[in-house]
Amino acid sequence: MRTNQPSLLKDFPDTSRVLIHPLTMKTMLHLLAGLVAAFCAGHASRAAEPGSKPVLLYSRYFNAQGEERYQPEGTFKPFLDQLRTHFQVVTHNFPLTAKTLANVDVVLVANPSDKAVKNNPPPHHFDKTSISAITKFVQNGGGFIILGNQENHNLEVEDTNKLLSNFGLQFTNVYTDAKKLVIPKAAPIIGGLRWAYYTGNRVDIQPQHPAHPKVLVQNDLAQRPAKGDRDAEGALLAIAEPGQGRVIVATDAGWLTDSALDGRGIGGVAIQEQDNFEIFLRLAKWAAHK
Numbered sequence: 011m012r013t014n015q016p017s018l019l020k021d022f023p024d025t026s027r028v029l030i031h032p033l034t035m036k037t038m039l040h041l042l043a044g045l046v047a048a049f050c051a052g053h054a055s056r057a058a059e060p061g062s063k064p065v066l067l068y069s070r071y072f073n074a075q076g077e078e079r080y081q082p083e084g085t086f087k088p089f090l091d092q093l094r095t096h097f098q099v100v101t102h103n104f105p106l107t108a109k110t111l112a113n114v115d116v117v118l119v120a121n122p123s124d125k126a127v128k129n130n131p132p133p134h135h136f137d138k139t140s141i142s143a144i145t146k147f148v149q150n151g152g153g154f155i156i157l158g159n160q161e162n163h164n165l166e167v168e169d170t171n172k173l174l175s176n177f178g179l180q181f182t183n184v185y186t187d188a189k190k191l192v193i194p195k196a197a198p199i200i201g202g203l204r205w206a207y208y209t210g211n212r213v214d215i216q217p218q219h220p221a222h223p224k225v226l227v228q229n230d231l232a233q234r235p236a237k238g239d240r241d242a243e244g245a246l247l248a249i250a251e252p253g254q255g256r257v258i259v260a261t262d263a264g265w266l267t268d269s270a271l272d273g274r275g276i277g278g279v280a281i282q283e284q285d286n287f288e289i290f291l292r293l294a295k296w297a298a299h300k
Contacts, residue, residue, distance in 0.1 A: 063098045064115035064298040070103040072119055072134055074164065076127035080120045085267040092287055097294065105134075106143050115298040116153035117144070120263045124166035135169040145176050149253030153297025157263035160185050160209045167211075177250040177257045178219025184212045186229055186246065186261075187238030188279040193227055193289075199249075199296050200226070206284035208276045210262030212244040221252035236279045249296075256297045266290060 068082055068090065080086045082101040090099050097116075104110050106117065123133035134140075148154050156174075158181050159165045167181045174180055188208045195202040205227065215223045227247035235241055250257040264276050265286050273282035 063096065064295075064300055065113055066093065066097040066099050066116045066118060066294060066298070067111075067114045068099065068101040068118045068120075069106060070101065071105055071140075072122035072136065072166070073103070074123035074125070074127045074133035075130035077123055077133075077164065079163065080263055080267070085269070086120070088268045088271060089266045089287065089290070093291070093294070096291060097298075106140050106147075108143060108146070111143065111147045111152065114147075114152065116155060116294055117147070118155045118157075118294075120157040120266075121159045121163060122156070122166045122170055123164050125164060127164070133166070135166055136173045137169070141173045141176070144173060145252075148177075148255035148257060151254040151299070153256045153258075153294070153299075155258040155260070155294065155297055157266075158211045158213070158259070158261040159263050160211065163263075165211075174259065175216075177221040177252050177259075178216040178223035179248055179250060179257070179259050180214045180216070181259075181261070182212045182214050182244075184242040184244065185240045186210065186212070186242050187235035187240045188277065188281070189233055189235040189241075190281045190284065191227065191230055191233055191246070197226065200289050200292050203285040203289050203292075204283060205289055206265055206270055206281035206286050207246065207262055208264035208270055208279065208281075209238070209240075210246065210260075210264075212242055212246065213248045213259045213261055215245060215248060219250075221250040221257070223248060223250040226258075236281065237277070256299070258293050258297055 078084065082090055093099055111117070122136070126132045144154060156170070161183070167183065171180050186207070186209065191205040191207050193200055193203050193205060215225060225245040226249050227245065229242060229244060229246050231241060231243060247260045264270055267276065269276055271286055273280060275281060
């Protein structure tokens, strides 16, 4: 678990205009030192307190302004509302830095944007600063989940792969159409569950990488797409364990939308018997070391 770095100045009153009697100065300094120590210990142990919910940050920093897909108050709202039973869910579009990642257990990024939407400014891509912050966050015990997608969904891949290369993983523009995948019972974390997969790209694994990447869900070519003929061999969901942290890369984002979870489906395909929320919940808890 990461060590929090609270700002002590903002949590204590301004004493610059308070006169302290010389005889009490030593006593006051000892008292202040004790308060500071207790404050830091309390904040550093927040996530470890029994019964406390881990914090999941749904970051929209890498999504273009005006992008309507996967909005926290839109198609992702039922999913995030349900997730709040198990996590303290936070959503914002601030840069990911050591400060904004303090007290966060898991970060979720869905469909990072490639280009600007309409007349809005260009979206933020993963750059050296954000890649460094996320990598350090994960190395120190944080969880990071990223969701890919299919073509024509404004998905940014090139700069995203610069981040994923630190974990031995890469998005590839090879696609599989919507299908129901029954995950083998022997699979770790999510074995035996049914994944309503609504079209996405592929994630490639770099063998012998120090982050220990591995396939979690391999596309089962025996289970045919419900619509369409794209059915690429390879991994649709992969994990890695760099340092003390955990990374999850899924190749579809639509599987967590309201219409996927309630069985209405997407793009003329409706997969009603599925365990999509349970799959994500188990993955998120694994990423949070819960």
